[in-house]
Amino acid sequence: MPRFYCPAALATGQKLDLPAGAARHAQVLRLQPGDAITLFNHGPLWSAHAADTAEGTTHRGVLGGEFDATVIEMGRSHVRVTVGAHHAVEREPRRAVHLAVGMPANDRMDWLVEKASELGVASIQPLMTERSVLRLVGERADKKVAHWQSVAIAACEQCGGNRVPTVHPVLNLVQWLKAQGDTTAPSRSAQRLLLSLRNGSVPLRNLVQMQEPAPQCAPDAAFAVFLSGPEGGLSAQEEDAAIAAGFAAVSLGARVLRAETAALAALAVLA
Numbered sequence: 001m002p003r004f005y006c007p008a009a010l011a012t013g014q015k016l017d018l019p020a021g022a023a024r025h026a027q028v029l030r031l032q033p034g035d036a037i038t039l040f041n042h043g044p045l046w047s048a049h050a051a052d053t054a055e056g057t058t059h060r061g062v063l064g065g066e067f068d069a070t071v072i073e074m075g076r077s078h079v080r081v082t083v084g085a086h087h088a089v090e091r092e093p094r095r096a097v098h099l100a101v102g103m104p105a106n107d108r109m110d111w112l113v114e115k116a117s118e119l120g121v122a123s124i125q126p127l128m129t130e131r132s133v134l135r136l137v138g139e140r141a142d143k144k145v146a147h148w149q150s151v152a153i154a155a156c157e158q159c160g161g162n163r164v165p166t167v168h169p170v171l172n173l174v175q176w177l178k179a180q181g182d183t184t185a186p187s188r189s190a191q192r193l194l195l196s197l198r199n200g201s202v203p204l205r206n207l208v209q210m211q212e213p214a215p216q217c218a219p220d221a222a223f224a225v226f227l228s229g230p231e232g233g234l235s236a237q238e239e240d241a242a243i244a245a246g247f248a249a250v251s252l253g254a255r256v257l258r259a260e261t262a263a264l265a266a267l268a269v270l271a
């Protein structure tokens with residue numbers, strides 16, 4: 001059944017036009033009136049206000065889970081649906097794991113965002129570091145982040161995730177580490193883990209085994225934040241700065257993994 005991210009307050013019986021991205025997707029799939037679809041709304045583009053004004057009615061709506069829906073009209077540029085039953089189902093990993101990653105260049109970051117979203121990452125922080133090949137600022141950075149956010153949405157539509165991870169605006173590592181020191185940072189109580197090839201890094205598996213059985217995390221609570229380097233790795237000074245900011249160096253084994261492989265392997269172990 002086709003699934004669409006519809007970041008609005010949804011309520012059974014409500015009629016609404018799908019947002020532009022979802023409508024385009026429905027048109028590509030050549031959906032017809034009467035076709036059944038699934039909608040989910042939990043994610044970074046959520047806007048209760050936009051939905052409250054739908055149909056001129058106030059829909060209190062539900063955030064999270066998923067809704068049955070039926071296509072009632074396929075226009076040239078709009079797709080109208082009726083919202084059906086709500087199902088309080090989530091397919092999130094037990095632990096909310098956030099990823100801060102030195103952005104790999106070319107399409108490797110797209111690949112990373114897609115696979116991390118499938119694995120249930122809670123959020124992705126793209127970082128510029130000393131050795132980053134990909135350097136993004138201003139409008140170019142904003143466009144890339146919007147693109148990666150749409151990659152994350154498409155991945156959730158495909159894999160059954162009902163919570164789209166937020167792709168944060170690009171920061172440089174120094175700025176980001178400074179923000180980690182903020183006591184109001186959402187990740188303040190999370191384990192801070194630096195993926196590192198330096199001697200003395202603790203095998204990530206050991207760390208996880210020590211914690212089993214893992215407690216079920218509240219879906220919005222940050223359990224761990226991984227910091228991983230770009231193609232050329234983090235410099236020794238950058239790793240030192242991360243450790244000074246409370247990150248523990250962890251290892252994924254003796255092999256040097258590509259930047260995107262390392263981040264995904266860490267997620268797969270912990271999520």
Ligand code: SAM
Pocket residue numbers: 194195196197227228229230231232233234250251252253254255256257258259262263
């Ligand atoms: N020559 C670079 C270096 O020595 O740092 C290699 C960097 S590696 C391609 C990119 C990033 O992936 C690293 O900065 C690290 O965060 C992570 N990484 C790769 N292999 C890893 C491993 N076996 N254990 C932990 N982290 C790893």
